Amino acid sequence: MTFASSAFIASQDVRRAAYDGTGRQAITRNQGSEPITIDAEQLSRLRRYEAPESEIYEEFLERRVGRGGAFALLAGPLGAPRDEGWIVCPSIGPEHGNLRRLEAIVARTLAKAGYPVLRLRPDVDPVDGLRVEIDLAARLHEVEDAVRTMTDDVGARSVGVLGSFFGATAAALACEQLALREMVLIEPVARGKAYLKEIMRRHAVAELVGTVDEHGPDGAAAQQQETAAPREQLAAEGHAALQGMGLSRAEAERIAAVDLVGDLRSFDGRSLLVGISPSGALSPSLARLRDHLASLGGQVATTVVEDPLFAPFGEYYFRNAGPVRVDTRLGLDERVASTIAAWAIGRTADAPVAAT
Incomplete structure (x- = not known):
């Protein structure tokens, strides 16, 4: 070609x-x-490596998924796999990079428990200098292709989906759309309007930290004022830039219309809702989603992982400690992964998981 x-x-x-x-x-x-x-x-x-000490392997599949050709990374046990496979749905905005390590640990932990797990890595190489676009429909199409790959190529008899932050929201929508029977939602954003508000807030903070220079020329303040107002850009130009990603007005409207309580109408399968909180308390939005899923006839488990959250979930999680950087989230990621694996094999009761 x-x-x-x-x-x-x-x-x-x-x-x-x-x-x-x-x-x-x-x-x-x-x-x-x-x-x-x-x-x-x-x-x-x-394309493949094996970890005998963990009894798992990981490999990039030749088949790519979705209309953008996302990479598919399969993890699984070195021995005989379970009949059920899992698809990890990444988030759609700038936060997806900060959640990749969590996705990897969850996938490897489930693989160690015997499950084949497919992670999606969207091909984010810009074409002709254009920004990568925030696109919920594209993510849902990738999940649909990944489910087909898991059943046709990997041989799973049933497939569940999991995700974190807005990846959890997309996973829930895919579960409803594809009539899947199991899902794991880690700190899902129940309303699209709340997600847009949050990523715009994070964009403004990033612009404030990275662009404003009180010792620089007046142009620095002008540039900050120009680039830190995505809502105004959407209204005036129909498109905005958010931390290196593009968001169209039409896509913003589609995302804003998302409301999991209204959009999940028929799911009556098995679900795990994972909250993350410094206090160990279940958030009102997660409780609302739990009650809705139960009203549909589903089997819902809820777990809150207690963590001080040095940075809000989905944000950059290293902190400076003198000449080194400290990873503030590795323990949290591992506890979330262990919680999901325990639930997947049927050992979990509703209970908070304390910080260590």
């Missing part, structure tokens, strides 16, 4: 991998030279 590159990339004599939708790639030079030969067997071996 012919690889269409941006004007900038086309001016550079660099190698790029062209994707044809089948998982196969040919490495080409941009300035019109012929494709070069690559060792497919060697690449295939590099």
Whole structure:
């Protein structure tokens, strides 16, 4: 196939991998030279690694999912897998990078318990210099393709979905849309309006910290004023930038219309709602969602993981301690993963999980 590159990339004599939708790639030079030969067997071996001490493996599947060709990363046991597989649905906004480690730990913990788990890694390489777009419909399409991959290629007889923050919201919507029977929601955002308000707040904080320079020229303040008002950008231009990602007015309206209590109408399967709180108390929004799922006839378990939360869930979680940075969330991620694995194999009762 012919690889269409941006004007900038086309001016550079660099190698790029062209994707044809089948998982196969040919490495080409941009300035019109012929494709070069690559060792497919060697690449295939590099797609997978095994961890005998944990009795799990991880591998990138050749098949990519969704209309954007997201990568599919499969984790599973080295021994015989369980019949049920899990899809990890990433969040759709700038926070998704800060949640990847949690997703990895959850996937590996479930794999160690015998479950095949498929993580999605959207291909976020911008095309022609454009920002990556916040797109809920694209994420739902990726989950749909991933479910098909889990049943057709991996061999799972049933599939559950899990996610955190707005990834949990998308997972719940996918569960309803695809009539799946199990879901795990970690600190889900029940209302789309609340999610938009939160990511705009985080954008404003990031702009304030990263752009304003009291010792700099007046232009710094002007730039901050120009870029820190996504609501005004949406109203005036129909598009806004949020920490390197683009958000259209139409997509913002679609997200704002999300309300899990209203949108989940038929799910009567098994669900786990995981809250994270410094006090160990269940939030009102999570309690409301729990009661709604129970009213639909589902089996709902709720667990609150107690943690001091140095930074709000989904935000950057390292803090400076002299010359080093301290990871403030590793213990939390591990406790969340252990809680989910225990529930998945049927050992969990409703109870808070205290901080360590």
